[in-house]
Amino acid sequence: MRISSQYAWRALVATWLTAACTIAHAQTPLTVDITGVGSNRYPIAVSTFKGTAPTDIVAVVKADLSNSGRFNQIDTGGATVGVDDSVDLGTWRAKGANAFVSGTITPAGNGNFQVSFRLYDAVNGQPLGGLALTSSQANLRLTAHKIADYIYQKLLGDRGVFATRLSYVLHNGPNYQLQISDSDGQDARVALNSREPIISPAWSPDGTKVAYVSFEKRKPVVYIHDLPSGRRAVLANERGNNSAPSWSPDGSKLAVALSRDGNTQIYQVNANAGGLKRLSRSGAIDTEPQYSPDGKWIYFTSDRGGGPQIYKMPAGGESEGGAQRVTFKGSYNVSPRISPDGKLLAFIARQGGGFKLSVQDMSTGDVTALTDTSHDESPSFAANGKYILYATQSGGRKVLAAVSVDGQTRQILQVRGGEVREPSWGPFMQ
Incomplete structure (x- = not known):
């Protein structure tokens, strides 16, 4: 094997897995530590909503x-403002808020709740819209994430990813x-249990399935796991190693790395x-395949x-045009991931004896290191392309981290008593 790093090696590691039949609640959610914030944060005041809910x-x-x-919270002093209450936006503007949010929570029968909110432009003194969402008790956190997504998009112009999900080991x-957890690492549920490592989880485009590598048959085998039902099926069980699954944008096929014919090569499978x-x-x-967002390239x-x-x-395949080298800066670049808009390539580069998450501008070829850590691996773009999730080490422990593509905002996600790795950020949920 000429690719000797831990990143190529992990795609070929043999592991023994024991699958869970259903998704169960995890006992230890991720916690988020902010290690940096972006400049020009948007000042916003979110009032206490009228009414109560278990979440x-x-x-x-x-x-x-x-x-x-991207936001700076303006202290509301515990003010409770309902969605139908009159709002003195001048008062909130004087407190430094450019936007204000009010809301009401009411019972909707059968254990459900209606959550209504309204967003205001405090600078120009006008409403910016709002939603009335009906939610079961179990989905109240998802409802909150949808509210945050609405605010993010209205004020910043980009779709939010708070209502997406993460997978990690x-x-x-x-x-x-x-x-499988919320985007903030909370409400984590167990999709798979094992006495041995789990590697290479990859989300389907519709967010209902995760492909991964197991070793239940005493060698690496690729499975597809249906999250709603907990059922799974073998995707690739060829001679030798079966690894590194990646979904095509339409979800009809996957690219995988197989050693069935000798050296590991890239294959396609329905x-x-x-x-x-x-x-x-x-x-x-040849390993670690990833489809481009338009499905034209791997x-x-x-x-x-x-x-x-x-x-x-x-x-x-190469028979339709050959392979082209993409990275030229540095002697060691692995684990490619393409941003949803196709403008950035994220990858792991060896720099000064360490491994750092970097991005390459696909139009200029310029490369930027995004992190101050040196054990980075497994990058994964958020669905809106504004953040990258990755695995690294902090304080001697394996953790997950997220960084904005401009490198300004960094977060560390960790679990007490455990180490996290192999992250994958899920798609927008329809």
């Missing part, structure tokens, strides 16, 4: 906005769990496990040039 909706909304690094003692087709053709190691890591670099080939 503190306002607290979730405020935390979402603050954790994004929690390692606690001899146990490993594939967990989501129903049929139609296996070899895509890359080299005498080197980016991958290869050492065909002597050291690990990132290449791309047509989604139909």
Whole structure:
């Protein structure tokens, strides 16, 4: 094996998994520590909503906005303002708020709640809209995330990702769990239990399935796990290693890395496990495939040039146009991820003996290191392309982190008594 780093190696590691049949609640949610904030934060005042619910909706909304690094919370002094109450926007403007939010929570029968809110432009003294959302008790946090998404988009012009989900692996003692959580790491649920490591989880485009690598058959095998039902099926169980699954944008097929014919190469397989087709053709190691957002290209890591670099080939394979090298700065670049708009390439670069999350501008080729850590791996873009989730080390422990694509906002996500790794940020939920 000529690609010798932990990043290429983890895609080929053999692990033994024991699958859970249903998703169960996890005992230890992630906690978020903000380590940096962006400049030009938007000052906003979110009032206490009238009415009550088992979940503190306002607290979730405020935390979402603050954790994004794009908002500055103006103290409301505990003021309670209902959605139909008159609002003196001049008062809030004088307190430094550019925007103000009021809301009301009312019972809606059958254990449900109606959550209504209104967003105001305090500078220009006018309403900016709002929503009335009916929610079960179990989905109140999701409702709060949707409110935060609405505010984020109205005020900043970009779609929010608070209502999306994360997947990651929690390692606690001899146990490993594939967990699915809210975007803030809360309300975590266990999709998979194991006594051995779990690697390479990847979300389907519709957010209902996760593909991953297991070793239940005494070798690496790729499975697809249906989250609502807990059922799973084998996707790739060829001779040798089966690893690194990546979904096509339409969800109809996946790219995988297989060693069935010798060196690890990139293959395509239908989501129903049929139609296996070899895509890359080299005498080197080709691994870590990722589809471009438009589905026309597959980016991958290869050492065909002597050291690990990132290449791309047509989604139909090298026979349709050959492979092109993409990264040229630095001698070691792996784990490609393309932003949803196709403008940025995120990857792990070896710098000064460490491994750092970096981004390359696809139009200029300029490369920027985004982190101040040195054990980064497994980058994953948020669905809006504004943040990147990745695994790293902090204080000697394995943690997850998120950074804005401009490098201004950084967060550390960690679990007490456990280490987290192998993150993947889920898609927008329809």
